[in-house]
Amino acid sequence: MNPRTQEPIAFRVMLRMTIKAGAEADFERVWREIGDAVTSHPANLGQWLSRAAEESGSEGVVYYIVSDWVDEPGFREFETSDRHLEHRQRLHPYRSGGTMTTMRVVAHLPGTPSAVSHHEWETVRL
Template sequence: MMPEGVFRVMLRMDIKPGMENEFERVWREIGDSVTSHPANLGQWLARGDEAGVYYIVSDWVDEPRFREFETSDRHLNHRKKLHPYRSGGSMTTMRVVTYLPGDANGKSHQEWEAAR
């Protein structure tokens, strides 16, 4: 269950044409530099409908702990490894107000498929 008040960061990353597969591979390889931070609740990588557009959603226990991470050497090294793939992007921050779990929440992929 998602606790209320979670600090959420959403990044839009515009990836250089032809570099999408390599970007995805590197993002997976270095993701633990974010998710292993004690204040990180998890992150997701999603491909947008526009060519080369990706969204990264990252949840944190609170804003001060995220800001601490954002200025850390750990984060700067992470950004350096992804920078060669980027042609642009933006960041939006927000606080989770309410979480309503869906019916499929907590089901395995097989259970979800069987229910379809």
């Protein structure tokens, strides 16, 4: 929660997409090429593309797309726009399935970047 307003920090959308086997490189390329259709929307705070490490199978490779928005109305405005429809149409040929989850970010604990390796951290911690 935003400590000043007690409102959620952001509205987060997570897409789980199964991309057809063999289409991963083209999907990633097109996602990068058209990403500004999402990130240029005034309510968008950014988006991330991640490839699952262990969820791939014969039906394809699993990707997660996470995008943060100022609020839910801002996301819903984008979701119903022509810009979003075109974005979806460009990515659709690569998909064999997918789901969408929405959520409100209520807390954030930032990490502290460090040059200490995980092994060194574990040694100090113990």
